[in-house]
Amino acid sequence: MTIKKLIPVLMITGAIAMTMPSCKSKVADTDVKAKVEAVMIPGVTVDVKDGVVTLNGAVTSDADKASAEAAVKALDEKSGVKSVVNNITVAAPAPPPPASVTTTLDAATQQKVNDGLKDIKGVTVTYTVDPATNKDKAVVSGEVTKADRVKIMQILASAKVKSDVSNLKDKK
Amino acid sequence: MSLQDKYAQLLTAAKNMGVSNLAVAEQEGTLHVSGTANSTADYDSLWSLYGQIDPNMASGDLMMNIDIKADSGASLKVTTDSTNLNIRSTPSTEGEIVGKAAHEEVVTLVEKTDDSWWKIRTANGEEGYAYAQYLSPM
Structure with missing residues (x-):
């Protein structure tokens, strides 16, 4: 190929390079978002603006919050992530369901x-x-030993019965 | 002082020893605690803590419905004071006595029928219901 034939090719390449100066380093925000969401834990939403990733949502532990951020930082540089803003809140885990409160006799x-107590x-x-x-x-x-008191x-408790043992005396 | 505060030491101990399905609820002046302890030792130490926090357990403000992890096929030791443990045809003292397990004999758990009665099988193949209070998972 002669120099002459190369000139138009170089011109075109130059024109493209000038009109799209940031093409080789910039990844579209939507692509970044997709990549981050792929590694994100449930309950966390992802927003991306100019490569800055913002994490929102609620998790149940500090460890989850940290691991969400770490997952983003672990993505390689080609993913287009510039920095991470971690706005995830840590909510206390839901309280356990109430214990059985059957007190009907x-x-x-x-x-x-009666079956249990008859041997005491x-x-x-x-x-x-x-x-x-x-x-x-x-x-x-009645009068019982310490061991029997625990047994009673x-x-x-295993029959889920509310009790009054204030008249239960210790055996001397 | 709330009951959860009064028994905080007990609740923390239960959590630390990994009592599963631990549930706590305060209702009408009674703290209800339920869950499954991993071993008889854990179970005993929870009851001993209860006795320390509430001397003689006389306040009647804690219902500690903790059982001990035991799956079908688990070995159970008969923990009567000295006598034989009756094995019955139905889960009640009304049930006919179909066998006996000796003090400190080891039997096999067939199923936890309810919190008070368990179905067990002895080494000689006698099968029926015995009062769970006198059976300790090994």
């Missing part, structure tokens, strides 16, 4: 308590309505 429940000597149980809450409770009385409380 139907015949079956009373039977369960010197203990009587009666069922009554607690005036403060209008709920049934088991009133346990475990029996009442």
